Amino acid sequence: MRCNICGGTAFEDMPKRPLARCTTCRSLERTRVAALKIKEQVRPQPGAHVLHFAPEQGLSQLLRDIAGDKYRAVDIDPPRYAHLGIDVELFDLCHDVFTLPRGRYDLIVHNHVLEHIECNYSVVLIRLAQSLSENGAMLFSVPIVGDDFTDAIVDASDEEKAARFGAFRHYRHFGRRFIAETLGMIFDMAPDYDLTRDFPPEVLREANIPEHHWHDFTGTSIFVVRRRDLRV
């Protein structure tokens, strides 16, 4: 096995996820699937305009190598990314998404971000898609745990939120059974997920993508949508 982002061959266990994390660039399964899709499918050109939310270390380097000074990293809590040694701008998706220029970005990436925002995630996705260039692509993933979709915005103290939504404040769970009724109502998307339509098993194994992520919606599923896929 070899990390398809940094070439590293050492992996570390995550809770209930043996050898999930690349020791060198810290990539997770979803980060490596995103990199596969960026390199093999989206293929952004040098100097492409890239907007990266919650920038993962290895993926950030890969995107900077492609985009150069057209790479823009943003997050609601920039100090969390001080170790990257790059400029990460403060960006609150619930408010700042409306400031994005329409038709600008050739690639937008956000992995496991939508579950944290305390506002209407559908509007955020639509407005992000509107800021894609004509052939630009948005890559994203969300936690997909169990069958049911749940969504909550509550008036509560931070301690109460932690007690109710966990240390990582997941306000939203995308249910496996309701992808068509949630994300699929915003974008034209395949009704199922099958990574082996895009990549041969040996490529997925080499990139350390476990087989249980190949054929079903999981938190490792990477969705790729374009502006023309908007149904609204």
Ligand SMILES: [Zn+2]
């Ligand atoms: Zn790596």
